[in-house]
Amino acid sequence: METNIYGNIQGLKSSQIKKLQQLYEQRQPSYSLTTPEFASTLAAISAEIHQPVCCYINRRGQLIRVGVGTPIQTQIPPQELPRHSTERLSGIRCIATQFKSEPPDEAALITMVRQRLDALVVLTLVGGEGGRRGKQTNGDIKEAFLAHIVPNPEKPWEISPPLSLDDLTEQDDDLVDEWEREISSSASGMPFQDTVSDSDKVLLVGLKTDDISQQRFEDGLQELARLVETVGGSVLETVQQKRSRPHPQTVVGEGKVEEISLLAYKLGANLIVFDRDITPSQARNLENEIGIRVVDRTEVILDIFAQRAQSQAGKLQVELAQMEYMLPRLRGQGREMSRLGGGIGTRGPGETKLETERRTIQQRISQLQQEVNQLQAHRARIRQQRQQQEIPAIALVGYTNAGKSTLLNVLTNAEVYTADQLFATLDPTTRKLVITDPETKERRTIVLTDTVGFIHELPPPLVDAFRATLEEVTEATALLHVVDLSHPAWESHIASVEEVLAEMPGVETRNLSQRVAGVPPVVASGVASLHIAFNKVDQVDSETLALAQQKYPEAVFISATQRLGLDTLRQRLLQLIDEPIASRDAKIEPALHPGFPP
Numbered sequence: 001m002e003t004n005i006y007g008n009i010q011g012l013k014s015s016q017i018k019k020l021q022q023l024y025e026q027r028q029p030s031y032s033l034t035t036p037e038f039a040s041t042l043a044a045i046s047a048e049i050h051q052p053v054c055c056y057i058n059r060r061g062q063l064i065r066v067g068v069g070t071p072i073q074t075q076i077p078p079q080e081l082p083r084h085s086t087e088r089l090s091g092i093r094c095i096a097t098q099f100k101s102e103p104p105d106e107a108a109l110i111t112m113v114r115q116r117l118d119a120l121v122v123l124t125l126v127g128g129e130g131g132r133r134g135k136q137t138n139g140d141i142k143e144a145f146l147a148h149i150v151p152n153p154e155k156p157w158e159i160s161p162p163l164s165l166d167d168l169t170e171q172d173d174d175l176v177d178e179w180e181r182e183i184s185s186s187a188s189g190m191p192f193q194d195t196v197s198d199s200d201k202v203l204l205v206g207l208k209t210d211d212i213s214q215q216r217f218e219d220g221l222q223e224l225a226r227l228v229e230t231v232g233g234s235v236l237e238t239v240q241q242k243r244s245r246p247h248p249q250t251v252v253g254e255g256k257v258e259e260i261s262l263l264a265y266k267l268g269a270n271l272i273v274f275d276r277d278i279t280p281s282q283a284r285n286l287e288n289e290i291g292i293r294v295v296d297r298t299e300v301i302l303d304i305f306a307q308r309a310q311s312q313a314g315k316l317q318v319e320l321a322q323m324e325y326m327l328p329r330l331r332g333q334g335r336e337m338s339r340l341g342g343g344i345g346t347r348g349p350g351e352t353k354l355e356t357e358r359r360t361i362q363q364r365i366s367q368l369q370q371e372v373n374q375l376q377a378h379r380a381r382i383r384q385q386r387q388q389q390e391i392p393a394i395a396l397v398g399y400t401n402a403g404k405s406t407l408l409n410v411l412t413n414a415e416v417y418t419a420d421q422l423f424a425t426l427d428p429t430t431r432k433l434v435i436t437d438p439e440t441k442e443r444r445t446i447v448l449t450d451t452v453g454f455i456h457e458l459p460p461p462l463v464d465a466f467r468a469t470l471e472e473v474t475e476a477t478a479l480l481h482v483v484d485l486s487h488p489a490w491e492s493h494i495a496s497v498e499e500v501l502a503e504m505p506g507v508e509t510r511n512l513s514q515r516v517a518g519v520p521p522v523v524a525s526g527v528a529s530l531h532i533a534f535n536k537v538d539q540v541d542s543e544t545l546a547l548a549q550q551k552y553p554e555a556v557f558i559s560a561t562q563r564l565g566l567d568t569l570r571q572r573l574l575q576l577i578d579e580p581i582a583s584r585d586a587k588i589e590p591a592l593h594p595g596f597p598p
């Protein structure tokens with residue numbers, strides 16, 4: 001249990017320190033901002049030490065910080081706050097005492113916004129006014145002010161009129177939820193947001209269910225750690241559990257939740273990341289029990305995309321993905337509420353408000369959809385021009401970080417950003433490439449397009465939002481699948497990329513149906529080896545090389561950075577575009593499976 005007293009404790013007697021420490025033992029109800037008893041205890045000790053006191057309470061009702069001084073003197077340092085998000089409050093409220101009978105001052109309010117506090121409650125003490133630091137106060141509470149954050153960049157807070165203690169403690173318990181929803185559904189989001197680059201301290205949670213292999217599970221966790229690091233977080237530790245399927249309420253079992261909670265506090269984690277998608281109510285249950293923000297893998301990926309988006313098109317698509325991710329989550333909450341109440345007369349203002357929010361988001365989504373459609377049309381026109389000039393197009397596809405951009409750069413002298421990080425590229429880049437046919441000596445021109453990388457279980461909102469980008473792939477004459485052979489999970493990367501391709505709208509899913517019928521995708525794609533380029537061979541041991549060669553006898557082996565195998569690759573690219581195309585409707589299929597029986 002925390003016993004540290006923060007702020008200005010100089011000159012306090014040990015009995016007074018003890019009284020302050022005892023505050024930590026007081027459990028607050030999680031359903032109201034504070035109780036009359038707690039407020040009075042706080043006022044009494046504050047009067048005794050002639051100093052304001054601030055208590056910070058999480059949504060489980062636990063006191064996480066007691067400080068002597070004003071909110072600004074006792075604030076929680078940013079790295080100890082739950083992660084930044086444009087949508088969420090920090091899940092912490094502050095109850096502060098003050099000797100002036102006035103609403104909280106601007107310093108206190110700004111501190112509230114900086115910390116994204118759920119609420120700031122200021123208790124003013126009787127007789128304090130005008131006196132020296134509450135000299136004359138007897139510790140009675142005169143009135144209370146309740147302040148909270150609003151999504152208004154000009155003045156990001158709202159303060160209640162003076163409230164009696166009864167008024168304050170009778171405040172509706174889902175007030176904070178409502179405020180949070182107001183912020184998350186507003187276009188401007190949380191005020192005063194810094195970019196998400198500060199180092200979050202993260203606890204990963206992996207759930208191994210019966211439907212995934214041990215290897216896939218471990219690879220998934222490792223990849224998740226990299227994803228977290230990509231958004232600027234640092235992984236402190238990973239907690240694992242085996243269950244046949246996720247716990248409906250809390251994903252992991254009850255005992256595990258407790259273990260996570262303890263570990264998170266012990267290590268000072270401020271964010272819990274699950275290795276799978278979790279429902280909004282699971283997230284809420286977990287957050288209530290652990291008292292720390294809980295997110296899932298999709299949110300992390302969306303965050304990376306949001307960070308990376310540079311171009312207008314990129315930003316547009318990311319916003320659409322975020323909105324599409326959010327909408328069913330809002331809807332989910334709505335369903336729960338109707339289930340609880342149900343029927344006439346039980347639809348409170350909460351439901352109505354939710355409906356309004358849903359509509360706002362839906363409107364924004366259709367607006368964004370339209371813009372993406374325009375983008376799609378624009379890109380289609382450019383492709384059409386190319387087709388008229390009969391320039392064949394080859395798209396580089398592959399798992400994120402496979403080396404697609406590096407390859408485009410070495411082949412065409414492009415200057416696409418490359419980096420050893422996930423999702424370095426979001427926007428497609430197309431460059432001309434001239435190759436001399438070794439037999440005819442004819443100079444042939446093709447265009448090569450580099451696009452966004454894939455990942456295992458690419459979140460569906462992203463697939464939809466990035467359709468304009470992904471269309472560069474589905475509309476290409478041929479695909480070159482770049483694989484990082486130095487990655488231990490290269491085989492599952494191949495499988496994941498093929499899964500994503502098979503699920504792309506407008507793409508025939510022969511591959512997928514075969515998999516459903518029990519044929520593993522790697523086997524089903526045996527013929528696709530023609531189009532695989534195994535990259536980073538400079539980092540690969542001979543056994544792996546032999547294995548890959550045996551499994552994919554037609555693949556080319558290259559190193560983009562060391563410029564190995566590029567001549568062979570160029571010739572292979574020529575062969576690719578000369579292959580007959582079965583039909584314009586199933587462009588991917590012939591590209592992926594040239595020898596596949598129709």
Ligand SMILES: Nc1nc2c(ncn2[C@@H]2O[C@H](COP(=O)(O)OP(=O)(O)OP(=O)(O)O)[C@@H](O)[C@H]2O)c(=O)[nH]1
Pocket residue numbers: 398399400401402403404405406407417418419420421422423424425426451452453454535536537538539558559560561562
């Ligand atoms: N050792 C080695 N590293 C390589 C090779 N090719 C690329 N890399 C490195 O792999 C990392 C990823 O390269 P990128 O070209 O950004 O990968 P990408 O496929 O475009 O990745 P996304 O844009 O994230 O999908 C970079 O650090 C490259 O320097 C190679 O042949 N050998």
Ligand SMILES: [Mg+2]
Pocket residue numbers: 404405406417418424425451
């Ligand atoms: Mg790239």
